[in-house]
Amino acid sequence: MKIDFTKMHGIGNDYVYIQTFDQKIEDFSSLAIKLSDRHTGIGGDGVIYVCPSEVADARMAMYNLDGSEGAMCGNGVRCVGKFLYDHNMVDTSREEITVETKSGIKTLKVFKDESGEVVELLVDMGKAELIASNIPVVADTEKVINSPLEIEGEVWNITCVSMGNPHCVTFVPDVEELPLSVIGPKFENNSIFPDRVNTEFIRVIDEKTLRMRVWERGSGETNACGTGACAAVVAACENGHCRKGEQIEVILNGGSLFITYTDETVMMRGGATKVFTGQVEV
Numbered sequence: 001m002k003i004d005f006t007k008m009h010g011i012g013n014d015y016v017y018i019q020t021f022d023q024k025i026e027d028f029s030s031l032a033i034k035l036s037d038r039h040t041g042i043g044g045d046g047v048i049y050v051c052p053s054e055v056a057d058a059r060m061a062m063y064n065l066d067g068s069e070g071a072m073c074g075n076g077v078r079c080v081g082k083f084l085y086d087h088n089m090v091d092t093s094r095e096e097i098t099v100e101t102k103s104g105i106k107t108l109k110v111f112k113d114e115s116g117e118v119v120e121l122l123v124d125m126g127k128a129e130l131i132a133s134n135i136p137v138v139a140d141t142e143k144v145i146n147s148p149l150e151i152e153g154e155v156w157n158i159t160c161v162s163m164g165n166p167h168c169v170t171f172v173p174d175v176e177e178l179p180l181s182v183i184g185p186k187f188e189n190n191s192i193f194p195d196r197v198n199t200e201f202i203r204v205i206d207e208k209t210l211r212m213r214v215w216e217r218g219s220g221e222t223n224a225c226g227t228g229a230c231a232a233v234v235a236a237c238e239n240g241h242c243r244k245g246e247q248i249e250v251i252l253n254g255g256s257l258f259i260t261y262t263d264e265t266v267m268m269r270g271g272a273t274k275v276f277t278g279q280v281e282v
Contacts, residue, residue, distance in 0.1 A: 003282055005018050006083060010074075011252060011256070013254060015047060015062075016036070017080070018050065020050065033066065045216070048079070055105060059100040065218065071103045075224055081272065082118045103163075103164025108124075127265055129163075130160075138194065139192070163230045166193060168198070169236075172201055172203060174203060175211055181220070198217050212250050212251065233259040247259070257270040
């Protein structure tokens with residue numbers, strides 16, 4: 001059986017996108033493993049299925065390259081928004097659409113270039129969760145903000161946030177030389193994170209600019225992580241590095257995202273790019 005797909009990326013965070021409105025997929029997880037392989041498949045950080053929804057314009061089902069299902073992907077949801085416009089699956093005259101995710105319904109506002117193509121989207125990511133038990137993270141305190149975590153004799157100060165999926169943020173003087181392939185799995189699989197964790201390593205450039213590298217659970221280091229960028233700004237504000245209500249630029253390996261954190265919600269703005277379309281035998 002052949003299925004149609006679209007390869008897309010949000011500032012380098014690349015996924016294979018497959019719509020299931022008129023295509024039947026038997027096993028989302030196993031297909032994600034097969035197609036994500038960069039040598040024998042299409043290649044990507046995972047597969048995102050664009051599915052029918054009874055409560056929004058579409059539903060996003062996100063699967064990492066190891067076959068595990070993720071609750072939310074900020075770069076992915078922007079690409080889903082563009083996918084819906086590119087394939088005329090929504091009224092293209094609308095400026096706002098909704099996407100159902102495992103972490104709630106997200107509202108997206110689109111920005112088009114002179115030709116009418118969607119190039120950027122602003123996403124209301126919802127309220128940041130700081131209560132440790134809801135993230136989840138095992139802790140003696142209600143919140144984990146600038147708390148010490150010892151990993152193999154080295155102490156890291158961490159701040160934990162959920163943006164629909166769990167994040168651990170740590171501030172370091174230099175992110176470029178960090179051996180993430182060694183450090184990342186130790187955070188991801190630490191026993192204080194019952195659902196594993198995404199980890200953001202942040203250098204504060206100034207009060208409006210952060211440099212970030214990310215280790216994503218189930219995928220390893222990726223070029224970008226939208227929910228991670230949101231978590232990084234939340235953590236930066238909670239630790240006094242940045243200010244709430246101001247737009248903060250987060251510089252990732254794949255490009256920049258622009259995040260605004262308030263007590264009510266977190267807003268994320270960034271690009272979405274179609275790379276190519278095709279058919280694959282499954």
